[in-house]
Amino acid sequence: MNSAVSRDQTAPGLSVANLILEPSSRTRCSFELAEQRLQVEHLTIIEGSSIIKGETLTDTARTLAAMGVNTFVLRHPDVGAPERLASAMGGAHVVNAGDGAGEHPTQGLLDLLTLRRYWGSIEGRTVLIVGDIVHSRVARSNYHGLTTLGGSVMFCGPESLLPLPDEFPEAKISSDLDAALERCDAVMALRIQRERLAHDEVCPDGETFRRQYGLTVDRVTRLRSDVPILHPGPFNRDVEVDSAVADSDRTLIWSQVTAGVAIRMALLVRLSEVRRELGLAAP
Numbered sequence: 001m002n003s004a005v006s007r008d009q010t011a012p013g014l015s016v017a018n019l020i021l022e023p024s025s026r027t028r029c030s031f032e033l034a035e036q037r038l039q040v041e042h043l044t045i046i047e048g049s050s051i052i053k054g055e056t057l058t059d060t061a062r063t064l065a066a067m068g069v070n071t072f073v074l075r076h077p078d079v080g081a082p083e084r085l086a087s088a089m090g091g092a093h094v095v096n097a098g099d100g101a102g103e104h105p106t107q108g109l110l111d112l113l114t115l116r117r118y119w120g121s122i123e124g125r126t127v128l129i130v131g132d133i134v135h136s137r138v139a140r141s142n143y144h145g146l147t148t149l150g151g152s153v154m155f156c157g158p159e160s161l162l163p164l165p166d167e168f169p170e171a172k173i174s175s176d177l178d179a180a181l182e183r184c185d186a187v188m189a190l191r192i193q194r195e196r197l198a199h200d201e202v203c204p205d206g207e208t209f210r211r212q213y214g215l216t217v218d219r220v221t222r223l224r225s226d227v228p229i230l231h232p233g234p235f236n237r238d239v240e241v242d243s244a245v246a247d248s249d250r251t252l253i254w255s256q257v258t259a260g261v262a263i264r265m266a267l268l269v270r271l272s273e274v275r276r277e278l279g280l281a282a283p
């Protein structure tokens with residue numbers, strides 16, 4: 001992952017539809033830029049597609065496949081939507097660009113790349129992920145990536161937003177942020193995903209959350225000076241991270257965004273190679 005994709009690299013044979021059926025800025029724009037920089041034919045559907053007229057996602061994808069599209073980048077509110085589309089669209093590639101509270105694999109990869117560039121290696125490092133863990137696809141994908149590369153994960157947040165330990169057997173789970181901050185090598189703040197809260201779910205208001213779990217100036221002042229701060233974005237200033245912290249040189253937030261284009265370019269190059277290895281036709 002350290003080798004950058006060069007500026008003159010292309011990804012022949014791909015025709016991509018970005019199906020962005022839940023709000024996105026970073027993921028959508030970085031996939032689009034990756035496609036442009038690799039000279040890959042692409043289009044983006046955000047809203048206003050025939051899905052709002054009652055067409056199924058599969059029929060939209062079949063319509064695009066009939067035009068020669070062979071790769072779908074799907075952002076969707078439902079967990080498992082990319083797998084279901086892939087099953088229905090045998091022969092096409094489906095990339096998960098975030099499925100509800102499920103997974104966000106390319107975000108996980110860009111976070112790994114950011115941390116590997118910062119440390120050189122993930123092995124033996126502990127990443128503390130703070131906030132709304134239970135609804136977070138970013139937390140899930142980071143857990144899988146970090147533990148695969150020999151890192152450790154701690155989750156911290158309000159009791160009501162913590163996951164069951166069974167789902168993350170290798171993670172340490174706690175509600176004591178100040179204690180967890182003393183034992184981590186990096187800290188990643190997460191947004192409360194109020195749009196995913198069920199009616200009966202308990203969740204602190206913004207000010208309470210900031211006081212108990214926010215990366216405030218006071219907390220960051222006490223943090224070891226070599227511990228970087230990450231956030232996948234979008235972030236709420238002065239809720240999960242103080243504005244002065246977000247704007248300081250302690251954060252890797254903008255490095256994460258930059259890494260997102262490289263990761264999505266690398267993914268598309270690999271998909272192009274796979275198509276060539278399998279002898280699949282260009283559009």
Ligand code: CP
Binds near residue numbers: 028
């Ligand atoms: N981090 C992330 O997925 O951001 P977007 O929702 O803006 O794509």
